[in-house]
Amino acid sequence: MQKHARYWVHRLERRLDKLRHRFKRWYGYSPVIVQPYITYGTTDELWVAGRLLEAKGVAGSIDDSRWKNLVHMMRRYRSDEIPFTDISISLGTDERTVTTDADGYFHYHWQNPADDCVQQPWTNLTLHAADPALPKAESHSVAEVSVPPESAEFAVVSDVDDTIMRTGATNFFRHTKTVLLNNAHSRELFPGTCEFYNALHQGASGDAGNPFFYVSSSPWNIYDLIAEFIEINGLPKGPVLLKDFGLREDRWFKSGHENYKTERIETILKTYPHLKLILIGDSGQHDVYAYLKIAKAHPKRIAAVYIRDLNPTSRSAKITRAADEYATCNVPFKFIKDAAEAAGHARTLDLVTEEAVQTVKSNVAKKT
Known part of the structure; x- marks a missing residue:
């Protein structure tokens, strides 16, 4: 019917x-x-x-x-x-x-x-x-x-809402207020995100030029706003991959968050077979599960997974079980409270420089 x-x-x-x-x-x-x-x-x-x-x-x-x-x-x-x-x-x-x-x-x-x-x-x-x-x-x-340079060491795939941009996606009224009443200038960047992302962009060598991909479930209608937010806040420039919310014969208005992200990441993996990926998201939606699918399918291609933990004191058992499964794939996984914690972990994997880590930690300390 x-x-x-x-x-x-x-x-x-x-x-x-x-x-x-x-x-x-x-x-x-x-x-x-x-x-x-x-x-x-x-x-x-x-x-x-x-x-x-x-x-x-x-x-x-x-x-x-x-x-x-x-x-x-x-x-x-x-x-x-x-x-x-x-x-x-x-x-x-x-x-x-x-x-x-x-x-x-x-x-x-x-x-x-x-x-x-x-x-x-x-x-x-x-x-x-x-x-x-x-x-x-x-x-x-x-x-x-x-077009990633030959010096690139890996690529980074990042979510947007509540990963780099504070939107309150887990709270309907707060999220709606942020989305409708703020523009690219008035939306808030999480402390240390700019420094951490640029550290990943520079990589272990300090000048790798690692490519970035921003994959979000937001509609293409707000592409200009997200692209401007990235530029204003000094984040590494990269493709912004969004969703078409239009009506289709096979669905009403949009495809599932999980399937959409895994399809996008699969395409990136196929396009750059020589590059590993770092996946960054948050615990508010389905990033843990979407990234786990990728980790299971391509365990040797995922350098690390970072999930901003929005509710560490009330994390669901389902998310915790999914997080534990990354170990079976030998894929480094970490729930993070802020960019400083992510940068410190990335240093242990030789993904960023020690100098970059200190810069991230200093910025987070100043703004929190």
């Missing part, structure tokens, strides 16, 4: 989207932007992704009121996407074309790029909407693709 209901609701939504698109084409779109997502790749292949949207004007500042932040958040979720439109992608003198889907998203797999065009640790591509009839808010956009 639910399967048939999803099918017909999905069909109706797509029909309405097409009618709205035709009306917009006739009436006229507002100025549009190509919003590229930070992605990743190798010297042999690059992934380019983003979305074509009507410009919303949702850039925030530290002085914005809660009301203004709420208005901006509503605009993000009421995104007016531009479907079935060609996007031109340029890398050097080479140019390719990809078409947005019904929700305005585009994904392109660029294989065998010219050697002189791929730069490490970042390769930039130029994007613009190819339709001359569309009014444009900007002439072009730049898509950044992470």
Whole structure:
């Protein structure tokens, strides 16, 4: 019954989207932007992704009121996407074309790029909407693709909510208030996180340039907010991999947290077979279980797992049992109360320098 209901609701939504698109084409779109997502790749292949949207004007500042932040958040979720439109992608003198889907998203797999065009640790591509009839808010956009350097020792996969950004995800009302009434400037970074993450980025050598991947269950609608939060707080730049909350024939609005994360991490492991991963999350959602699946499937590829323990005095027996299973995989695992504790443990595994550990501990001590 639910399967048939999803099918017909999905069909109706797509029909309405097409009618709205035709009306917009006739009436006229507002100025549009190509919003590229930070992605990743190798010297042999690059992934380019983003979305074509009507410009919303949702850039925030530290002085914005809660009301203004709420208005901006509503605009993000009421995104007016531009479907079935060609996007031109340029890398050097080479140019390719990809078409947005019904929700305005585009994904392109660029294989065998010219050697002189791929730069490490970042390769930039130029994007613009190819339709001359569309009014444009900007002439072009730049898509950044992470290409790990040869010096990289490992890669880091990090959750966002309650791992780097304090959101109170385990408390519905606190989480809702944080999400709706704060912007990238007013959201809070856990003490020492910047220093710890940059220590991992630099690695044991001090200049490894280890790549970062931020994997979250948040929707793509707030991509700009998370990417800006990472930049404002001086965290290592890296792909921000979020979820599509749209209706699908096989599901209502979103896939499971666990499956989504394991699929993303599996892809990263496949893309970089020479790199081990450090997995960082929190105990508030399902990170312990998602990471355990990966540890069991690829025990030799996981260098360490760190879980920020949000409720150490009331940790569930289920989470504790799952944590104990990491030992059977010979994967280093630790519940952490803060970045200083994580940095100290990472030092014992020769993942960071002693100098970096002291910097993390000093910052945590100052802010707690």
